[in-house]
Amino acid sequence: xxxxxxxxxxxxxxxxxxxxxxxxxxxxxxxxxxxxxxxxxxxxxxxxxxxxxxxxxxxxxxxxxxxxxxxxxxxxxxxxxxxxxxxxxxxxxxxxxx
Amino acid sequence: xxxxxxxxxxxxxxxxxxxxxxxxxxxxxxxxxxxxxxxxxxxxxxxxxxxxxxxxxxxxxxxxxxxxxxxxxxxxxxxxxxxxxxxxxxxxxxxxxxxxxxxxxxxxxxxxxxxxxxxxxxxxxxxxxxxxxxxxxxxxxxxxxxxxxxxxxxxxxxxxxxxxxxxxxxxxxxxxxxxxxxxxxxxxxxxxxxxxxxxxxxxxxxxxxxxxxxxxxxxxxxxxxxxxxxxxxxxxxxxxxxxxxxxxxxxxxxxxxxxxxxxxxxxxxxxxxxxxxxxxxxxxxxxxxxxxxxxxxxxxxxxxxxxxxxxxxxxxxxxxxxxxxxxxxxxxxxxxxxxxxxxxxxxxxxxxxxxxxxxxxxxxxxxxxxxxxxxxxxxxxxxxxxxxxxxxxxxxxxxxxxxxxxxxxxxxxxxxxxxxxxxxxxxxxxxxxxxxxxxxxxxxx
Ligand SMILES: Cc1cc2nc3c(=O)[nH]c(=O)nc-3n(C[C@H](O)[C@H](O)[C@H](O)COP(=O)(O)OP(=O)(O)OC[C@H]3O[C@@H](n4cnc5c(N)ncnc54)[C@H](O)[C@@H]3O)c2cc1C
Ligand code: SF4
Ligand code: SF4
Numbered sequence: 001x002x003x004x005x006x007x008x009x010x011x012x013x014x015x016x017x018x019x020x021x022x023x024x025x026x027x028x029x030x031x032x033x034x035x036x037x038x039x040x041x042x043x044x045x046x047x048x049x050x051x052x053x054x055x056x057x058x059x060x061x062x063x064x065x066x067x068x069x070x071x072x073x074x075x076x077x078x079x080x081x082x083x084x085x086x087x088x089x090x091x092x093x094x095x096x097x098x
Numbered sequence: 099x100x101x102x103x104x105x106x107x108x109x110x111x112x113x114x115x116x117x118x119x120x121x122x123x124x125x126x127x128x129x130x131x132x133x134x135x136x137x138x139x140x141x142x143x144x145x146x147x148x149x150x151x152x153x154x155x156x157x158x159x160x161x162x163x164x165x166x167x168x169x170x171x172x173x174x175x176x177x178x179x180x181x182x183x184x185x186x187x188x189x190x191x192x193x194x195x196x197x198x199x200x201x202x203x204x205x206x207x208x209x210x211x212x213x214x215x216x217x218x219x220x221x222x223x224x225x226x227x228x229x230x231x232x233x234x235x236x237x238x239x240x241x242x243x244x245x246x247x248x249x250x251x252x253x254x255x256x257x258x259x260x261x262x263x264x265x266x267x268x269x270x271x272x273x274x275x276x277x278x279x280x281x282x283x284x285x286x287x288x289x290x291x292x293x294x295x296x297x298x299x300x301x302x303x304x305x306x307x308x309x310x311x312x313x314x315x316x317x318x319x320x321x322x323x324x325x326x327x328x329x330x331x332x333x334x335x336x337x338x339x340x341x342x343x344x345x346x347x348x349x350x351x352x353x354x355x356x357x358x359x360x361x362x363x364x365x366x367x368x369x370x371x372x373x374x375x376x377x378x379x380x381x382x383x384x385x386x387x388x389x390x391x392x393x394x395x396x397x398x399x400x401x402x403x404x405x406x407x408x409x410x411x412x413x414x415x416x417x418x419x420x421x422x423x424x425x426x427x428x429x430x431x432x433x434x435x436x437x438x439x440x441x442x443x444x445x446x447x448x449x450x451x452x453x454x455x456x457x458x459x460x461x462x463x464x465x466x467x468x469x470x471x472x473x474x475x476x477x478x479x480x481x482x483x484x485x486x487x488x489x490x491x492x493x494x495x496x497x498x499x500x501x502x503x504x505x506x507x508x509x510x511x512x513x514x515x516x517x518x519x520x521x522x523x524x525x526x527x528x529x530x531x532x533x534x535x536x537x538x539x540x541x542x543x
Contacts, residue, residue, distance in 0.1 A: 037495065039392055040392070040418075040420050042140060042142035042143065042391045043110075043140040043142075043143070043159040043391075044140045044142055044143035044146055045140060045143055045152065045156040045157060045159070046143075046146055046151065046152065046156075048156070049151075049152040049156050056161075058159070083420075083421075083422040083427070084420040084421070084422075084427075085420050085427055085429065085491045
């Protein structure tokens with residue numbers, strides 16, 4: 001498989017996620033969560049304002065807590081709207097999955 | 099009897115210090131004295147409120163439950179004087195507040211304009227929520243506005259006015275926007291996009307005076323003699339620490355309030371944190387000012403803990419900011435500017451660090467780019483010392499991690515200085531190995 005070396009890897013980008021989600025919704029959605037880089041958050045509230053599920057993303061972001069809320073649709077709205085690039089999708093590490 | 103901890107300022111440094119004090123001493127008696135009557139709010143969020151991206155209530159950073167748990171007394175008043183010998187504050191209404199330990203978290207204020215006509219109604223600066231409300235009331239559709247100044251705030255004002263349908267003229271003294279932090283290409287990208295948003299940029303243009311009718315601004319005259327209609331004139335020429343109280347109290351001052359590694363001022367019971375403080379930077383071995391939200395948080399935590407009796411040293415991190423310039427995300431990390439001048443600012447503006455302008459022991463700058471997506475790195479002897487990531491942010495986190503860790507890049511230094519796609523490919527390899535080795539060290543595999 002060809003690897004694209006110029007990208008630094010780490011986060012799963014939102015478009016990739018939604019495409020995968022289309023193929024195998026349950027698998028991918030259950031494997032990704034929104035993770036913040038707390039130090040970059042300026043607590044502006046843009047993420048919470050745009051979350052369709054009314055999750056207070058900001059309260060998670062500045063505390064450095066991943067969104068483990070079962071209502072999260074992994075819709076990526078908060079990730080894309082955050083003006084500071086604080087939020088990203090990350091695979092849930094295997095040891096927290098069954 | 100337990101100590102009375104008093105904090106002047108309800109900004110983020112004051113709030114975080116109070117939260118830390120509460121954690122350290124669950125029964126502590128904490129008072130926050132502030133001129134601002136509002137609940138705790140996000141100052142950087144004001145730019146999005148100004149644009150109309152969300153309503154005012156979205157700015158508040160703590161839930162009512164959080165505020166209740168904090169259990170701090172709020173005193174809405176301006177502090178006129180600190181009476182150090184008596185350990186008392188003198189408030190504007192003549193009342194006095196006794197303190198055992200005091201935190202100065204008074205922030206910074208815009209440098210006021212001084213051109214003729216600057217006192218007219220409609221000449222504004224953007225520092226807080228009251229200013230933003232006032233600006234929004236006046237920012238009516240189709241009305242002419244002028245913005246002068248530089249840095250992030252001037253751009254946020256120009257974009258905010260444009261979003262509200264105003265006809266915006268932006269005056270720059272030189273040829274380029276934010277010339278001491280952005281390079282020429284980056285600056286031109288931002289200027290081009292700003293023009294697309296409907297803002298008219300006037301380079302090499304300076305205001306001579308504001309002209310009014312019945313005490314209200316109606317037009318501005320440039321140094322070259324042109325007259326432009328103007329009903330709202332925003333000035334963003336930099337910010338200065340609010341250090342009058344410290345000065346009157348005889349505390350040691352430089353550009354801000356000088357603090358030691360424990361964030362104590364020259365009076366041992368008085369601490370300072372946030373925009374008002376001037377802390378020592380062990381990297382450049384000098385005292386540098388930041389006007390940054392993350393710095394205010396870090397200092398608020400350390401000051402709060404030390405007021406409660408701990409002895410934690412503040413170690414200034416590598417300053418960074420992620421900001422939105424004309425819809426493009428831009429991450430700025432470490433030393434990136436390299437000592438150029440910016441005629442649009444008298445001092446640094448909000449969202450900035452003096453450290454960005456210093457480039458120690460560097461020997462090369464690398465840029466990889468397409469039309470808007472750029473990565474610029476400043477390469478030191480052994481480590482990457484600064485970076486600017488514009489547009490696509492895939493490189494933002496990796497570079498932040500490599501720079502903060504001062505990771506030894508000697509094996510790929512030559513390749514990096516070679517520039518271009520190959521250097522980024524080498525860096526991607528290097529970064530992946532670096533993360534893997536780090537993870538292996540943590541898990542012990
Ligand atoms: C529009 C805007 C955009 C910004 N963008 C960014 C950004 O992109 N990134 C970033 O990192 N930072 C940004 N900042 C800067 C950031 O918000 C500040 O660095 C941070 O808020 C500083 O916090 P502070 O607690 O030190 O001071 P402040 O938040 O300024 O709080 C100071 C408080 O002290 C009170 N006070 C002062 N003097 C007295 C007195 N004598 N008596 C009583 N009360 C007093 C004031 O009323 C205020 O409540 C921005 C700021 C603004 C305004
Ligand atoms: S949008 Fe981003 S910066 Fe703003 S509160 Fe949310 S995570 Fe923080
Ligand atoms: S991914 Fe969507 S649902 Fe989940 S927290 Fe973000 S905005 Fe809300």
